[in-house]
Amino acid sequence: MSKGLRMTNSNTNSDFTSFTAFQLERQASGRLLFIGANGEQHAGVVPVRAFPVAAPDEGISLVSTEGHEVAWIEQLQALPPGLRTLLKEELALRDFVPEIQQLKSVSTFATPSVWTVKTDRGDTSFVLKGEEDIRRLGRNALLIAGSQGVQYSVHDMTALDRNSRRLLERFL
Numbered sequence: 001m002s003k004g005l006r007m008t009n010s011n012t013n014s015d016f017t018s019f020t021a022f023q024l025e026r027q028a029s030g031r032l033l034f035i036g037a038n039g040e041q042h043a044g045v046v047p048v049r050a051f052p053v054a055a056p057d058e059g060i061s062l063v064s065t066e067g068h069e070v071a072w073i074e075q076l077q078a079l080p081p082g083l084r085t086l087l088k089e090e091l092a093l094r095d096f097v098p099e100i101q102q103l104k105s106v107s108t109f110a111t112p113s114v115w116t117v118k119t120d121r122g123d124t125s126f127v128l129k130g131e132e133d134i135r136r137l138g139r140n141a142l143l144i145a146g147s148q149g150v151q152y153s154v155h156d157m158t159a160l161d162r163n164s165r166r167l168l169e170r171f172l
Contacts (some may be wrong), residue, residue, distance in 0.1 A: 022036050023035040024062075024087075025086075026086065031044040032047075042065075046062070046063050046090075047091050052097075053137060053153075057075065058075055059072075059073075060073040060076060060087065097151045098153070100153065100164075102161060103160070104123070109170045111130045113127070114126070114128075119152065127148075134171055134172065140157045140158055
């Protein structure tokens, strides 16, 4: 069990901030149990990122099975290591955004096209339906939507090999 959380009072418009202790543990069922500072328990809480792409380690809500927020975490890095690890494990189960490390081939430079890529989770292929399915995130990062709903990320286009950059530039 881990204790400690910097929370913001989301029920007011003030900048009121307090330090509130709580416990979070994984139950035998695999679900998370939240125990508030007042002893109130919520089984099956789920961490939800407010900004999963732009700021994945900021603004994390712990939501009960009834859909109510039981805690708000401003910065994941501010949590004690045990609690941070537990939340990162749980978030990893919910998030599936493979990172493209190499573009191996594209079937055509018109859309729709089949892209064959190497990701941090292995080789795969997906269909890019249109150029609008490639979204820029800052200067060098991209989010690419495959036709089956999987989102692929490119954290830094400049870090890709020369051939991958050339293929990608044809679609940007």
